[in-house]
Structure formats: C-alpha cells, structure tokens
Amino acid sequence: MHLIVSQLSIDAADPTALARWWSRVLGWTVTDEEGDGEEVELAPADGSATGWLFLRVPDERRVKNRLHPDLRPPDGSDQATELVRLLELGATPVDVGQQDVTWHVLADPEGNEFCLLRSTPADLARAQAGPGEQPTG
The missing domain is CATH 3.30.720 (Signal recognition particle alu RNA binding heterodimer, srp9/1)
Known part of the structure; x- marks a missing residue:
C-alpha cells in the first residue's frame, strides 16, 4: 500500500494574501481559511489535484526553493x-x-x-x- 499526499504545505509570511494570489493564478478555491490567518488551504473545486496549505512562519525565505x-x-x-x-x-x-x-x-x-x-x-x-x-x- 502506498502513502497518499494529503496536501503540499507552503511557508508564508502572509498565508491569506499568498493563497489568494495563487487562487487567481490557478483558478482554485480557498477552501479553508482559519480565522486568525495562520493557515489557509487552497484546492481545485473539482478535487483534481492535491491542495496546498499556506502556513504562517516568522522567518524569511533565504535560499532558492528546493521544491x-x-x-x-x-x-x-x-x-x-x-x-x-x-x-x-x-x-x-x-x-x-x-x-x-x-x-x-x-x-x-x-x-x-x-x-x-x-x-x-x-x-x-x-x-x-x-x-x-x-x-x-
């Protein structure tokens, strides 16, 4: 049996703003926006792809993405x-x-x-x- 990818988690300074930006890029829907803006989930409405979860982190990105x-x-x-x-x-x-x-x-x-x-x-x-x-x- 194989593992199933639940979502791709992405660190963000502003999860809400970044999820909304990617929503416009991909045409996906913000499916879960936690009240305090610490976590925001984005997924295609038809479930055709793995969703993305944007998580607030305090540190800045310093190097090229590995993924x-x-x-x-x-x-x-x-x-x-x-x-x-x-x-x-x-x-x-x-x-x-x-x-x-x-x-x-x-x-x-x-x-x-x-x-x-x-x-x-x-x-x-x-x-x-x-x-x-x-x-x-």
Missing part, C-alpha cells in the same frame, strides 16, 4: 499569453541559472519560484501518443 511547481498553460492558451497574465498578477522573472531553456522561471509575491512550461496538456498528449520528439517544457 517548486511546474505550471503548464491550459488548452486554448499558450505560454506567451500565460506569461503576460502571470506578470500582470505580480509574478516576477527569476534567474536561477537556467540559461537557454523553453520554460520561464518566475516567483510569486513572497519570492517562491515556479516554472511556466511551454506545452499545453493537449500538446503533451499528442507528443506522447505519436512518434517524434516529446516536448520537454
């Missing part, structure tokens, strides 16, 4: 469109030494890195179904 989300543009959109949207929401470009790659490294308002990949789910499915090169980003 980060890779986000894929939804079908019907593309990387360039989503990049503009993310930047308008307040994401910032980050250089972590990635050099010449097909994805964009960005940071949320608290500096947590994430990547915006190039291919959509349909692009990825087509590449995996047929012969040829699979997209890497």
